[in-house]
Structure formats: structure tokens, C-alpha cells
Amino acid sequence: AQSVSQHNHHVILSEAASLELGCNYSYGGTVNLFWYVQYPGQHLQLLLKYFSGDPLVKGIKGFEAEFIKSKFSFNLRKPSVQWSDTAEYFCAVNDLSDKLIFGTGTRLQVFP
Amino acid sequence: NAGVTQTPKFQVLKTGQSMTLQCAQDMNHNSMYWYRQDPGMGLRLIYYSASEGTTDKGEVPNGYNVSRLNKREFSLRLESAAPSQTSVYFCASSEGRGRVTEAFFGQGTRLTVV
Numbered sequence: 564a565q566s567v568s569q570h571n572h573h574v575i576l577s578e579a580a581s582l583e584l585g586c587n588y589s590y591g592g593t594v595n596l597f598w599y600v601q602y603p604g605q606h607l608q609l610l611l612k613y614f615s616g617d618p619l620v621k622g623i624k625g626f627e628a629e630f631i632k633s634k635f636s637f638n639l640r641k642p643s644v645q646w647s648d649t650a651e652y653f654c655a656v657n658d659l660s661d662k663l664i665f666g667t668g669t670r671l672q673v674f675p
Numbered sequence: 676n677a678g679v680t681q682t683p684k685f686q687v688l689k690t691g692q693s694m695t696l697q698c699a700q701d702m703n704h705n706s707m708y709w710y711r712q713d714p715g716m717g718l719r720l721i722y723y724s725a726s727e728g729t730t731d732k733g734e735v736p737n738g739y740n741v742s743r744l745n746k747r748e749f750s751l752r753l754e755s756a757a758p759s760q761t762s763v764y765f766c767a768s769s770e771g772r773g774r775v776t777e778a779f780f781g782q783g784t785r786l787t788v789v
Contacts, residue, residue, distance in 0.1 A: 572715070595776070606765065606780040607718075614776075653717060655778075661706045661725040661771055662733070663778055667717035 565590040565658045567666035575672045576644050584639040584669050586628075586654030595657040596637040598628055599665075602650045610652070613637065624648070649673045677701050681766050681781035688756040688788045696751040696784050698766030705771030707749035708733075708778065709741060711762040718765065724749055725771055756788045 568587045576582060588594065595614050599607040611622025618630040628639045637654060654666040682697045700707065705726050710718040710733075720733030724743040738760060740752045749768075753760060763785050767778040 569717075597777075606782050607767075607778075608780075609777055612777060661723060661731075661769075662720065663708065663723075663767075663769070664720060664734070665710070665718040667715060 565594075565656050565662070565664050567654050567656050567664055569652075569654055569666035569669050571669045572667070573670045573672070575674070578646055578673055578675050579643050580673075582639070582641040582644050582648075582671070584652055584654075584671070586637045586639065586666060587635050588637070588654075588656045589635065590656065590658050593659055595659065596628075596630060597655040597657070597663075598622065598626070598637075598639050599653045599655060600650050601653065601668075607653065610639070644671075644673045646673050646675050679766055679768055679779050679781035681764075681784050683784060684782065686784060686786050688753075688786065690757060690788060692756050693752065693754050694756065694786075695753075696764055696766075696786075697748070698750065698781060699748045700766075700768040700779070701747065702768060702770075702779065703746070704768035704779075705746070706769045707743065708767040708769075709739070709749070709751045710765045710767065711735065711760075712765060712783075713762050721751065721764075753786075756786075758788045760786065761788045762786060 597612045598610040621627045679700045708723045709721040722741040724730045727746045766781040769778040
């Protein structure tokens with residue numbers, strides 16, 4: 564069965580700092596990978612997704628993620644965070660079935 | 676353009692009571708999902724439905740039942756609520772057909788069982 568690990572549970576940064584959130588999955592076959600964001604009090608919204616092709620994918624709001632198949636990883640990055648990036652971030656994996664499995668999430672706090 | 680609509684938004688139940696959470700989507704999606712969100716545990720899949728008439732267990736199905744009433748609607752029922760079911764519940768849908776291209780989420784239902 565597929566599973567997703569997010570090792571950073573809580574990250575605290577100052578504005579303009581760089582961000583990298585880790586995501587590892589366990590599934591040996593082809594996968595679709597996602598990062599979702601949940602702003603306080605809101606539902607989840609898609610940040611970016613990877614299906615195939617260029618392993619470096621760009622999403623909304625300056626976020627990007629890199630798929631490294633050999634490491635089963637899909638880490639999220641942003642060169643310079645803003646206060647408005649304060650939110651919870653979830654990595655998710657689909658193994659080309661109809662199931663979508665999420666990680667435990669990373670809470671990001673950005674201070675001015 | 677409503678997307679995924681969940682009702683109710685908030686609910687308080689007493690232990691042992693039953694209730695049904697309703698979810699409807701207007702995007703003609705094939706797949707629908709119910710998740711629960713608990714602090715430190717992320718979103719855990721309760722049940723999903725790949726198409727009208729089919730449902731499958733997810734990671735944490737115990738204590739829940741679902742019905743895929745038609746292509747639009749997917750309901751989640753708690754037959755005898757327990758305090759451990761206090762959570763925020765999210766419904767989601769995706770185009771489906773054997774892969775998840777993007778899942779769209781409802782606004783959530785905050786359920787408290789006392």
C-alpha cells in the first residue's frame with residue numbers, strides 16, 4: 564500500500580528565507596504527486612502536481628517541487644517566503660488507482 | 676460555480692447519536708472521497724468511490740458507512756458517534772477514470788462528539 568511521509572512537522576521561518584519541505588512516498592510503481600496548501604480556516608487547494616516529464620515542476624505563488632525517483636521524494640521549495648505563506652502544506656500520492664493518500668502535513672509559520 | 680459542497684459546516688453530537696454528512700459536486704467527476712483531518716495526522720482517507728454505485732474502504736473506515744447516491748452525491752454516515760470521531764471531515768472529488776489528476780475539496784464539516 565502506498566504511504567506518504569512528511570518529516571518536517573512544524574517549520575518556522577522569517578520572511579525572505581528559503582523553504583524546503585520534505586516528502587517521501589513508498590510505492591514502487593508509477594505515481595502522480597501533489598502538494599496542497601491549507602490556509603487557516605480554509606479547505607485544501609492545489610499548489611502543484613507532477614505526472615510525468617520534467618521532474619522540476621512549478622506551481623502557483625512561486626512554489627516549485629522536484630521529483631527524484633531514485634529517492635522516492637517530491638520536495639517542495641520556495642526561494643523566498645512571505646508572511647502570507649503561513650499555512651499547512653500536504654504532500655499527496657496517487658498510484659494510478661482512484662486512491663489519493665496524504666501525508667501528515669507540515670505547518671509553516673512565517674514571521675515578518 | 677459551486678465545486679464541492681458539504682453540509683452541515685458544524686455539528687455537535689452526543690455519543691451514540693447518528694448523523695449523515697452530505698457532499699455534492701457539480702463538476703461531473705467520477706471519483707469522490709471522504710477524509711478526516713486531525714491535528715498531527717494529516718488527512719486520512721475514510722472511504723472513496725471510483726464511480727456511481729461503487730465504494731471502497733480507505734485507511735480508517737471503521738465506524739463509518741457511505742453511499743454514492745448518484746454521480747453528484749456521496750454521503751458519509753456515522754451510525755453511533757463516538758468521541759474519537761471528533762474531527763474535521765472533508766469531501767473531495769476528482770475526474771477519476773483510474774487516476775487522480777487533481778482533487779477538489781469542500782469547505783469541511785467540523786464535527787464534535789461529546
